[in-house]
Amino acid sequence: MTQLQDRRTTRALRRPHWAWIIATVSFITLIGAAGFRAVPSVLIDPLHEEFGWSRATIGLAVSINLVLFGLFSPFAAALMDRVGMRRVVVAALLLVAAGAGLTVFMTASWQLLLCWGVLVGLGTGSMAMTFVATVTSRWFVRHRGLVSGILTAAGATGQLIFLPLVAALATEHGWRTPAVVVALAALAVVPLVLVFLRDHPADVGTTAYGATGDEPAPAPVTGSSAARALRTLRDAARTPTFWLLAGGFAICGMSTNGLVGTHFVTAAHDHGMPHTTAASLLALVGIFDVGGTILSGWLTDRIDPRLLLGGYYTLRGLSLLILPALFAPETQPSMWVFIVFYGLDWIATVPPTVALCRERFGVSGPVVFGWVFASHQLGAALAAFGAGAIRDTLGDYGLAWYLAGGLCVLAALMSVSIPGRREPETSR
Template sequence: MPNLQAPHVTLVDTRPRLHWAWIVAAVAFVALVGAAGFRAAPSVLIDPLHQEFGWSTATISAAVSVNLLLFGLISPFAAALMERLGMRRVVTWALLLISLGSGLTVFMTASWQLVLLWGVFVGVGAGSMALTFVATVTSRWFVKRQGLVSGVLTAASAAGQLVFLPLIAHLAADHGWRTASLVVSLAALAVVPLVAFLLRDNPADVGTTAYGADPDAPPPVSATSGRTALRAVTVLKQAAHDRTFWLLAAGFAICGASTNGLIGTHFVPAAHDHGMPSTTAAGLLALVGLFDVAGTIVSGWLTDKVDPKVLLGVYYSLRGASLLVLPHLFAATTEPPMWAFIIFYGLDWVATVPPTVALCRRAFGADGPIVFGWVFASHQIGAAVAAVGAGLTRDHHGSYDLAWYVAGGLCAVAAVMSLRIRLDSPDAR
């Protein structure tokens, strides 16, 4: 008698599943946005702090300078620490330190406390999850789309500026700078649970491989042996013998001077000097962040297709030209030429990061994230020098004009140095 029972059919779920790499990238983006909040605050809090405490622009800029300096110098050690302890632990503690530093500023009464909290606490916390965090995520979790992902994650800082800067400016104007600082502190704290529960250190932790990697390929070996500080210093000593490292570091120092140190710190007070309300100037700086998101993502996409050193040469040249004309654009109201500057400069703000990360990776291989940490340290040294230098220029000359012109000329130097980079690595192409 024939068997009339329906045959057993095994249904296979053919729906594509989201790769864990994209979850990690999304969490990293949010974490970087949270950390960016307090870094956006200095430019809109300079005037309120000056009015309440009577501190000079140079004094307040010194605290900003310490913040920028530590933000960079901590970076390579943070990259090595992420190798040893994991990204999740390092980023969690970094966010807590940022929250603590920004929150405690409401109790300060002296300028040294500003340097300690705004400079040291927030500088160390932000530096522990700076752009080396971007380099670590892309190196561990992505084989394909590295340039695009590094561009998107780099844009997170701009997104943080976009979200927080107008809010901080309005809170400082309507409710005082202390309220603004507390809001930033709570925002950084709110990101901690997301990082603790969803960020993963390596693909093997969730039983997968990096996005685009051969499933049969052995996982990359992380150099976790030895002390963290020794690891970072050893990589620096090795990289220091390579001409490419110095060209990248010098160019990136100028990059920091012409962005975080100058525009990021002094654009709002410079616009205010010409009669523009601080809230309006902060809105313009936030728009720089908006266009930077688009520019950096496009730059990441281009990095996968175009020679990175050529991209750097173009970016620095265009930035220098825009800074040379900026002193002539300030006014009490926002005119079309200033709108053009905001759009143009915003597209170029940190578009330099994806090609720089790519060059570090191609020239130094597995040590690329730590090497980029040292290159980024030079970025922040340049930013720190520019933050103080521009403040002193304003105090002694009554305007920022000289600072804009010097930065524009230095960008031309950075363009030439970038184009002189030659890669001997077998990965170079």
């Protein structure tokens, strides 16, 4: 009998913990949903040429996407507590697929705003970074920072996979082909989510990875998910930590998704660089971001997250201030240095921000992070539209780069000013 128990124990030890299965499925899911992030930067010029829409109009569609991406995020986190991660994620993937796929039929700019802006914005906002925060909070005690970094890097990995593909397909076959490919990629992940994704460790008879004792699944959340999200915002907004995190993360969104992610390819093309070359450079940002974000997660487990954020924002600001001088028809060594340097810092801010939300706001941390992430997307939306307007008005993007660089230095100061003491938890 003892030998049989020993053999069962040995087999159990050899099997991977369920938390790692959940993390793997989550990583693949985030890659599948990340395809759309590669679309706007590559398709701005093709849409402008075919329909005559201004870059500000196309940027407005991206802005609506980013606003909904952010504002719906905390509600999605609360909804995951109510109906489960699996249902929310499946619905999100279907919305992304619909928003990307329906663009092939559009003939007017309002349809672009509906597809790119509303449908994809709600879909991506339903999972995004709050999904990362929810997975790590429920399934991991040990290595939370590292896993946050790995899952956050999934977005960059998706960018790495899709950007060169989208650019090549748009060049060879027109912009409609990559839109269909992105829609199919989102749909392809749905069966994986349905089969493997689970809401809590107790659902499969285990505990969170690194937990010291039996931890039953939390009691089902009752009441309105929207009311809980708003109540959490009300309580968090009473603390200086929330506003400093939200303000810094808004600038983070401006200087990444909103500006570089949306306008880098067009800005490089303004200086004579082919779209495919510029898209490949942006994809390389994704390569280095994978390593930088995972390293940031590892560092978050060991170093004060406030100091990490201060360093990340300072370095990013300096890199953006010198970027206008680096654009040229061909890729110079100085541009390669920027791509490596900026890539390592692209979204390295996420793991320490998630850690601070969890640290300071306890059980409500994922929902609080949803609101902080909403500020990130509002900043990104402002930059996506504003940089397009600057380009239309002044004829180049120079002012946009300088403004973003200066704001990053401000974000660094805000981050190191976050109080060191633990603040009261928000309501559950």
